[in-house]
Amino acid sequence: MSQAILLVIVLVAIYWVAKIAVKRKLKTRSIPGLERIDEWIKEAAKLNRSVFFTPGTGGITTPDTLAALALLGYVAKHCVEHNARLLVANSDPQVQQLTEDMVKSAYAKAGREKEYSTDMVRYVSTRQFAYAAGVMGILRREKPAVNFFVGDFQAEALQIAETGRGEAIYQFGGTTNTDQLPFFMTTCDQTLIGEELYTAQGYLSSDPEAVSRLIGPDAGKILAILLILAGALLITFGNSILIALMEL
Amino acid sequence: MSSDKKKMTRGELGLQVIIFSLGFFYAIVYYVAVPGTVNLQAVSDQLLAYLTAVLTAAFAIGVINLTRVHVNNIKRKRATWRYSVILIICLFAMAIFSMIASPFALDPRATVIPAGVIAFSTPIWEFLYYKILVNINSTIFSLLAFFIASAAYRAFKARSLESTILLVAGLLVILGQAPVVDLVWPGFGAIRDWILAFPNTAGQRGILIGAALGILVFSVRRLFRYPWGD
Numbered sequence: 243m244s245q246a247i248l249l250v251i252v253l254v255a256i257y258w259v260a261k262i263a264v265k266r267k268l269k270t271r272s273i274p275g276l277e278r279i280d281e282w283i284k285e286a287a288k289l290n291r292s293v294f295f296t297p298g299t300g301g302i303t304t305p306d307t308l309a310a311l312a313l314l315g316y317v318a319k320h321c322v323e324h325n326a327r328l329l330v331a332n333s334d335p336q337v338q339q340l341t342e343d344m345v346k347s348a349y350a351k352a353g354r355e356k357e358y359s360t361d362m363v364r365y366v367s368t369r370q371f372a373y374a375a376g377v378m379g380i381l382r383r384e385k386p387a388v389n390f391f392v393g394d395f396q397a398e399a400l401q402i403a404e405t406g407r408g409e410a411i412y413q414f415g416g417t418t419n420t421d422q423l424p425f426f427m428t429t430c431d432q433t434l435i436g437e438e439l440y441t442a443q444g445y446l447s448s449d450p451e452a453v454s455r456l457i458g459p460d461a462g463k464i465l466a467i468l469l470i471l472a473g474a475l476l477i478t479f480g481n482s483i484l485i486a487l488m489e490l
Numbered sequence: 491m492s493s494d495k496k497k498m499t500r501g502e503l504g505l506q507v508i509i510f511s512l513g514f515f516y517a518i519v520y521y522v523a524v525p526g527t528v529n530l531q532a533v534s535d536q537l538l539a540y541l542t543a544v545l546t547a548a549f550a551i552g553v554i555n556l557t558r559v560h561v562n563n564i565k566r567k568r569a570t571w572r573y574s575v576i577l578i579i580c581l582f583a584m585a586i587f588s589m590i591a592s593p594f595a596l597d598p599r600a601t602v603i604p605a606g607v608i609a610f611s612t613p614i615w616e617f618l619y620y621k622i623l624v625n626i627n628s629t630i631f632s633l634l635a636f637f638i639a640s641a642a643y644r645a646f647k648a649r650s651l652e653s654t655i656l657l658v659a660g661l662l663v664i665l666g667q668a669p670v671v672d673l674v675w676p677g678f679g680a681i682r683d684w685i686l687a688f689p690n691t692a693g694q695r696g697i698l699i700g701a702a703l704g705i706l707v708f709s710v711r712r713l714f715r716y717p718w719g720d
Binding site: 246249252253256263301302305308309332335336338339342360361363364365366368369371372374375383397400401403404418420422425427428429435436437438439440441458459462463466 | 521522545548549550551553555556558559562569570626627630631633634637638640641642644645694697698699700701702703704705706707708709710712
């Protein structure tokens with residue numbers, strides 16, 4: 243029950259802070275990686291090289307994958323706009339259908355359905371290392387100008403990233419998996435760390451209100467930090483009221 | 491994304507109602523247990539089972555996509571068309587032998603498929619699976635060691651304050667992990683434990699708390715509005 247109460251408190255706090263942020267037109271801190279996406283896509287188009295995107299090995303119920311798909315929408319739209327060829331590789335067949343639909347829709351919205359071809363969105367394999375080998379092969383053969391690998395990644399992340407690095411490709415990574423994040427940091431030009439992945443869609447929005455709304459989750463974070471500090475202090479002085487409240 | 495302000499069409503509204511109802515139902519089941527005759531958890535489990543069945547059908551579409559992409563490669567004689575031929579042969583050979591002779595075979599009691607065919611296929615499947623697939627898998631996995639070495643070399647270059655801290659912390663953890671160093675000075679083990687238990691855990695938890703809140707807000711937004719890709 244306490245979990246439900248905490249959830250409601252956090253959601254209300256996020257909602258109100260977001261509302262205030264929208265009213266006062268507050269801006270979030272800048273995320274340099276996201277600001278360069280457009281620039282990279284334009285450069286890929288100029289070089290006549292493709293843009294590669296993979297949402298990782300997560301399934302359709304994985305939050306990181308869903309956040310990656312939100313970003314794919316943006317990347318696909320801008321690839322169509324700038325005439326850059328987009329290549330998408332999937333590990334999960336359900337995600338494959340979604341990505342195929344998204345890329346097709348991006349072309350359809352621009353009235354250029356005929357430019358879409360089946361080999362733009364590919365299913366590689368559900369097996370982790372078969373997928374890794376497939377993606378490494380695509381990076382080596384197709385030599386894209388940009389590699390977006392954003393979503394849920396495990397051990398294959400470093401294999402993909404190092405291959406991209408070897409091919410001198412601009413690399414844009416993003417995940418919430420803390421085991422893989424160090425590898426992303428060392429091999430990518432830009433990395434979305436943890437929650438930045440979930441704010442990407444709002445951040446890239448042309449709607450200033452959507453950008454202001456991103457400040458909302460920070461309220462949740464401050465609340466969590468305050469709870470942690472209060473809990474640590476209380477337990478240090480032998481008071482376990484917060485623990486008792488949480489266990490209700 | 492600026493489409494957040496666009497009005498939904500009737501179809502989108504209907505879809506949104508379904509998305510919201512199912513998402514809200516799953517959230518409620520997690521947080522609320524209703525005592526009595528209605529077992530919400532059982533309903534939720536049943537729905538998940540249906541979902542799994544629907545999602546499994548998507549595998550066939552994955553295979554169709556793979557086949558289309560590589561058949562096109564072969565037809566147009568693209569630079570790597572030979573690899574596509576190998577892929578198509580391996581894909582279907584493995585699928586056929588798996589259906590006949592693997593532990594998940596369609597007809598293990600030989601009611602439809604002749605026993606002779608199963609007996610013939612079993613050693614082939616075993617060879618393909620245990621002698622080829624498992625070994626290739628291990629080979630690709632073991633490549634990771636070399637990739638880690640090259641990534642570590644790049645990360646551990648002391649170019650800035652941050653990378654110097656990373657280098658020192660990394661070295662201390664490595665020294666603490668190596669058994670032979672214990673003979674020189676056992677204190678490295680304690681330093682390693684401290685680094686892993688405090689700065690490392692604190693950093694990881696910070697990221698996890700942020701990500702959890704991000705997921706929460708992202709999910710709530712999805713429940714109320716479904717604007718993928720716009």
